Amino acid sequence: MADSLYQQYSLLSANPAPPPQHTQSRKAVFARLAQPFIGASRPPSSHGPSAANAGGGGGGGSSVTSAPILNGPRNLRYNLNSPILALSANSEGDRIVVAGREILRILRVGYNEITEEANLRLPGEQKRHFQYDVKWGTSPQKNIIATAGTNGTICLYDVKEGKLDRMLREHGRQVHRLAFNQANGNLLLSASQDGTIKLWDLRERRSRHTFNGKAEAVRDVQFNAGNAVEFAGAFDSGAVQKWDYRKENICEKKINAHNGPAFAVDWHPDGKHLASGGRDRTVKIWDMSADSRRKPKHELTTMASVSRIAWRPSRSGKHDSTQLATCAINNDHRVQLWDFKRPYIPPRIMDVHDNPTTGLQWKDEDILWSCAKDSTLVQSDVPFAMQPINHLSHGAFDWAPNGEFTFAAQRRAKNRHHGVTGSRTTFDTDEDIAIREERRSHRSGSFKGSKPNLTQINVFDTPLDKFVPSQSAAKVSIPSLFDKEAFDFFAERYIIDLDGVAGGPKITLAQACEHNARIAFRAHKYRTAKSWKMIQLVLASEDAEAEKWQLKRPESISSTHHASGIVARRTLGLNGDNSATASGGATPKAPPSPASAPTPTPGKLHPEPLEHNLLSLPPAAFGRSLSSSTISTDGEHSGVAGSDSDTPSHSRKKARPVLTVDTSSPNFIPSPNMKSRDFAASSPPPKPPTTNGNAVTHTKRDSIDSNQNLPLFTSTTERSDPLSSQTPAGVDIAPASKVSSNSSSPVLQRQFSLVSEQTSSSYGVLESVSEGAVPHSLPPITEEAAGISQLLPPPPPIISVNPPPTLVSNIDDPRPWAVRRLAQQLIEYCTATGDVQFAGVLVLLLHKRLGFAIELVEEILDGYLNLLTRLQHFSVAALVRKLAPAESLRMAGQWNVDVDLSCGQCYRAVGGRGGGWCEKCAGSGGAECVICGEVGKGRRWTVCAVCGHGGCEGCLRGWFLGVTENGDEKGVQGEEWCPAVGCGCCCLPR
Amino acid sequence: MSTKNLSAPTNPNSYVHFSTGHEDLVHDVAYDYYGRRMATVSSDQRLKIFDLNDEGEWVIADSFKAHDSSINKVIWGPPEHGQIVATCSYDRTVRIWEEQEMGSPHRWKRQFQMTSDARTAIHSIGFPPTLASTASTSTGLKLAFISADGHVHIYECREPQDLTHWIAIDVVAVLPAPPPREVEVSFCLAFCPSRWGGEQLVVGAMDTARVYRHNASGKFRPAEELPGHRGLVRDVAWAVSMGRSYHLIATACKDGHVRIFKLTAASGRGDRWIVEKVADFADHKSEVWKVAWNATGTILSSTGDDGKIRLWKAAIHGEFQLLSVVATPRSRGRDEAIIEDD
Incomplete structure (x- = not known):
């Protein structure tokens, strides 16, 4: 789209023009300036010969024009080689007089070219003075040009004679502005720095009236075109005044219009309204x-002090214009067109000058003349000028950390008309084209000088069809984008603290994984749960291998092994109260009892007992959790499990890395999943006959779910076997739902079997794999491991194609199920999918064991920390920071953190001196204990954060905890109220 | 602790309309670090601050005239330095606003104003991440902005407790010459959010997008170009990497395309990166103005002149796909918003 535009303007600029006669540098400048003033246009990429030609000359008063192109922009530029301070056109609109220092020239302006017609000679004494304003006379003085000099002299020239006619010297100081009366050209107003406005009748020798506004210097004056006896002035005090020239002494209306000087006024053609502008940029x-x-x-706000205002003539002679052009004294060289219907975005901007624009005049509704201190007079074809709206976004968008987003959007009204080939126009909208064509068809002489028709409807009184923004803004939440609920849930419940740094119990890695798997399961994040499970199993397998080594060398058994030695068991007796226990392992046939001996279950290790949570799981989920639950226990437990068994497999199991299965539950299902494969001999797995058919289903499901978390681990350990005749499903679920273990509720049964069918279809393949790969006899370790590896689908290509350089480099264990490798793949996957929580927790848990690259640890944990903080899990973030294996993260909370203390007595900031005591109160020994009354200096001190009362630690211990200073029980119950008399603060609510 | 269980995510998509109260187009919205506050800027020269109420609706907290022309962009400062908002505008200034204590006559005080040397419009601004390596030595707050003459300016406030003193520390010319006056321009920039590996910046200047990195002396130098833009680059967005081995940068282009580039560290030393275009979408069928990555750098949003928001997400093989289209009521010509899940 844009390219075609560029092409188009390259074409335009390549049009023939007067032969070049000037310096190359000028050419280059003007090649650029001669470009049409279109925002979307682009100059020729190089200033080649054609471009330079198009630029033409610049100096010496030769004209620079673009070639006549039908319907093309009629932009013209003329260089006068001297700064121009004012311009004025005659009432026909075919000639312009420009004035500046030492220049006063008359130019003839046509549609396609500007030519110089006359160079008026300034009188010698005026050459030293800038001519700050020039005005072309109106009928009957159409041949008069008046200039205003800095010395206060007004010069009148006769255009026909081409010479000075006379000089009017009454103002003591500079004359800022002149104005002819449109109805009677004999009347001329002059506004001066001396604070007066003088009315001249050119037929008389002296001024007729002097109007004193008493508002400092007069910057601008203008007759009302709608009511020829009225005029308005702009004053340095910020005032705008309206006068009737017949009443010399009475100001008809005074307005404190501007904050700071008012520089410009312009009457609206309707004769009722006036625009004023000033240094306050409004x-x-x-x-x-x-x-x-x-x-x-x-009111509208521009960017710089407004020096001139010119209402745009309205179409077809109606005085309903809402647009005006402004230019600025400094800071902004552009001419801006404003519309009061939409006061904030100017409809057009003419960026045509290199120096402040000093004069503005409309030829008609499309053509605007402007002159500037850059010595140029420019004719701008306004409908071709740049439209700022096209450079502004119609939309806004931002993401919240929790995955919600807020946006404001609007469809752009009409697509930009990008100058379709063939048409040389670059109207921005179809609407513009229609308007322009209409205008061209009945163009009327709507030059500004025409007499206003006061019977027109006044646009300012009718409700302006003002622009109403039609952007719609909304806050959108699409929960599937980011599961904040789950994030919050995991943030608070995942175990990341193995060593009890935060005051919790110590826990093994496997227990943590087990716990986290359960947490994930409860949040219905089955894949995440499986991933945790997988890690746990692989850890177990590695540990068991290590255990085997240690068995060979019994002397090497260490406590560390105990801590990390993992035996995962499969318990089916998830009886309500100690589901995770594998409890009562002593008697396999013993019925599950709520009162069974408490064992260190993961649930108990964690402040939140798991079994309660499991209870409230919906039946469907529970059914799955039952079938999948694998409980890890520590070494102690495995010992129990081993000792209680009377089957030969158990005895062998002890030496094997394979996971023990607890048979404590009466409802034990010897379902043939991979962990219980070693049970195959004792209880042959009931094999569904449709295994092969199910395999298809399974793969399909896998691909469907590939967007979900970790497809890598779709086929893990979870499965249930509905076809097993030995599986009393209803009974299986019964203990959890507080139903007698013997009763089999049909409803529950049905629910469970539904779930079972579902799971069995998805995991049927697993069975076939295990059946095929593993012989029924107890397999050696390696084969067992191979079975696991076969269960793993190949890693996603994204991982295999780009092995991360940051990840652990020395993978010493070549086996694909090695913890290191698995963790690496998991982290790769999680970072790619944005599950930084899983990656972060994984890094926290496994870094000690695996030693990830520090860069990886930093990036992942920083990402997790960021999310935690942004979602306001501050204490979890603090714990993560504390546990972080990277110093840069750990230290971050200690750098640049100032802790200021305030005195508990006078609340003043406690400085460094005085040993941490308030300097003021230290003189008296510091605060007094509320109980014993002794000054606190040098004692252990405690202060209530709420009421501020404090005392010796010993006293307060006695008060609140009922213990003596030595920590002995006093036998008195502690108070919860503040010991200070009359305080009433409940300092230690119980 | 509650024993509440999570139900399966059944929450419906929610779409809460609110009125910004701006009198003209809103050009940018920005959440604060925690997502509890939001700033909007508009052509009506106002900056508005919204707070989230308990019902999850935006409630206006402040509204004031911040500039003298259309405001392009608003960003929140790093949270460790307090409540800071920076805005940039066509009035050629960047302004730093700081929230004052309750009871102040003006809740938001203008603390500093920056301009480009050439006094041209400012198109974009960005706060770099607080680098981990410098955290011990410098507590400075930096800000980058890009002006319409094609210069990136870096300012630093050495002591952010006092935001009234900033000094220019670096200027980078991203174009060989300032663009001609009448030409439509577009500039944008975005910092790499990573706190490790030095400051990295992606700059969109006219119809090119390029990555800039710090050289040994701590000055930005041009690096890889993101190729293939056939129009003005309207916006750039750098995704949070979160430990990934590659970076993702998205661009919005006037040619109607959303492009996603993947930067992978080249093997071997020298800080070289391999740029690969991994996605190129023209679904908006109109100019694209904004792109933004979500907090985990996995979902990209794009906003176009068609008045629709499109969300893009990588599928399992790293291939980006359209996730959903959010259409505003007006752009659909209906009374209710449509969220099309793909």
Whole structure:
């Protein structure tokens, strides 16, 4: 789209033009400036010969024009080699006079070219003075040009004669602005620095009236085109005044229009309204006929001090224009077109000058002349000018940390018309084209000088069809994008603290994995749960292998082995109260009892007992959890399990890395999953006949779920076997649901079998694999491991293609199920899918064992910390920071953190001196204990954070805890109320 | 601790309309670090601050005139330095706003103003992440902005307790010459969010996008280009890496395309990266103005002139796919918003 535009303008600029006669540098400049002033246009990429030609000359007063192109932009530029301070056109609109220092020239302007017509000679004494304003006379003085000099002299030239006619010297100081009366060209107003406005009748020798605004210097003055006896002035005090020239002494209306000097006024063609602009960068529209003088009818804010204002002539002669052009004294060289219907975004910007624009005048509704201190006079074809709206985004968007987002959006009204080939126009909308064509068809002489028709409807009084923003803004939450609920759940419940740093119990790695798997299961994150499970199993397998080694060398058995030696067991007796226990392991046939001996279960290790949570699981989920639950216990447990068994497999199992299965539950299902494969001999797995058919289903399901968490581990240990005749499913679930273990509720049964079918279909393949790969006899370790490896689908390509350089480099264990390798793949996968929580917890748990690359640890944990903090899990974040194996993270909380103390007595900040005691109170020995009354200096001190009362630690211990200073029980129950008399603060609520 | 169990995620998609109260187009919205507050800026020259109420709705907290022209962009400062908002505008200034204590006559005080040397419009701003390596030595707060003459300016506030003193520490020209005056321009920048490996910046300047990195002397130098743009680059977004071995950068382009580039560290030393375009979508069928990555750097949003938000997510093989389209009521011509899940 854009390319076609560029091409188009390269074409335009390549049009023939007057032969070049000037320096190359100028050419280059003007090649650029001669470009049409279109925002989306682009200059020719190189200043080649054609481009330079198009630029033409620049100096010496030769004209620079673009070639006549039908319907093309009629942009013209003319360089006068001297800064221009003002311009004025005659009432026909075919000639312009420009004035500056030492120059006063008359130019003839056509649609396609500007030519110089006359160079008026300034009188010698005026050459030293800038001519700050120039005005072309109106009928009957159409041949008069008036200039205003800095010395206060007004010069009148006769255009026909081409020479100075006379000089008017009454103002003591600079004349800022001149104005002819449109109805009677004999009347001329002059506004001066001396604070007066003078009315001249050119037929008389002296000024007719002097109006004193008493508001400092007068910056601008203008006759009301709608009511020829009125004029308005702009004053340095910020005032705008309306006068009737017949009443010399009475100011008809005074408005404190601007904050700071008012520089410009312009009457709206309707004769009722006036626009004023000033150094406060605002343009204000006033109703000059109404009494309300306080508030402007409209206001708009520009970027710089407004020096000139020119209402855009309205179409077809109606005085309903809402647009005006402004230029600025400094800081902003652009001419901006504003519309009060949409006061914030100017409809057009003409960026055509290199220096401040000094004069503005409309030829008609499309053509605007402007002159500037950069010595140029420019004719801009406004409908071709840049439209800022096209450079502004119509949409806004941001993500919240929790995956919600807020946006504001709007469809752009109409697609930009990108100058379709054939048409040389670059109207921005179809609407514009229609308007322009309409205008061209009945163009009327709507030059500014035409007489206003006061019967027109006043646009300012009718409700302006003001722009109403139609962007719609909304906050959107799509839960599937980021499961904040699960994140919160996991953040608070995942075990990351193996060593009890935060005050919790010590826990083994496997227990933590087990626990985390359960947590994930409860959040219905089955794949995450399986991933945890997988890690646990692989850890177990590795540990068991290590155990085997240690068995060979019994002397090497160490306590560390005990801590990390993992035997996973499969318990089916998830009886309500000690589900995870594998409890009562002593008697396999013993019925599950709530009162069975408490064993160190993971649930008990954690502050939140798991079994209670499991109870409230919905039946469907529970059914699955039953079938999948694998409980890890520590070494002690495995010992029990081993000793209680009377089957030969158990005795062998002890030496094997394979996971023991607890048969304590009467409802034990010897289902043939991979962990219980070693049971195959004792209880042959009931094999569904449709295994092979199910394999298809399984793969399909795997691919469907590939977006879910960890497809890598779809086929793990979970499965149930509905076809097993030995599986009283209803009974199996019964203990958990507090139903007698003997009763089999049909409802539950049905529920369970439903689930079972589902799971069996998805995991049927697992069985076939295990059946095929593992002989029924107890396999050697390696084969067992191979069975596991076969269960793993190949890792996703994203992982295999790009082995991360940051990950553990020395993978000494070549086996694919090695913990190291698994963890690496898991982390790769999690970071790719954005599950930084899983990756972070994994890194925290496994770093000690596996030693990840520090860069990886830092990035992942920083990501996790960021999310935790942003989602306001501050204490979890603090724990993660504390546990972080990277110093840069651990230290972050200690760098640049200032802790300020305030005195408990006077609340003043405690400085460094005085040994941590308030300097003021230290003189008296510090605060007094509320109980014993002794000063606190040098004692262990405790303060209630709520009421601020404090005392010696010993006293307060006695008060609140009922113990003596030595920690002995006093036999008194502690108070919860503040010991200070009359305080009433409940310092230690129980 | 409660024994609450999570139910399967059944929460419906929610779409809560609110009125920004801006009188013209809103050009940018920005959540604060915690997602509890939001700032909006508009062509109406106002900056508005919204707070989230208990019902999860935006409630306006502050609204004030912040600039003299259309405001392009708003960003929140790093949370460790307090409540700071930076804005940039076509009025050629970058302004730093700091929230004052309750009871102040103006809740948000303008603490500093920056301009480019050429006095041109400022198109984009960004706070770099606090680098881990410098955390011990420097407590400075830095800000980068890009002006319409094609210069990236880096300012630093050495003592962020006092935001009224900033010094220019680096200027990078990203174009061989400033663009001609009448040409439509577009500039944007985004920092790499990683706190390790030095500051990295992606800059969109006119119709090119390029990565800039610190050289040995701590100045930004041009590095890899993100190729293939056939129009003005409207926006760039650098995804949080979260420990990935590669970086993802998305660009929004006037040619109607959303592009995603993957930067993988080249083997061998020298800080070289291999740029690979992994996605190129033209679904908006109109100019694309904004791209943004979510907090985990896995979902990309794009906003276009069609008035729709599109969400893109990588499938399992790293291939980006359309996730959903969020259409505004008006752009659909209906009364309710549509969230199309793909």
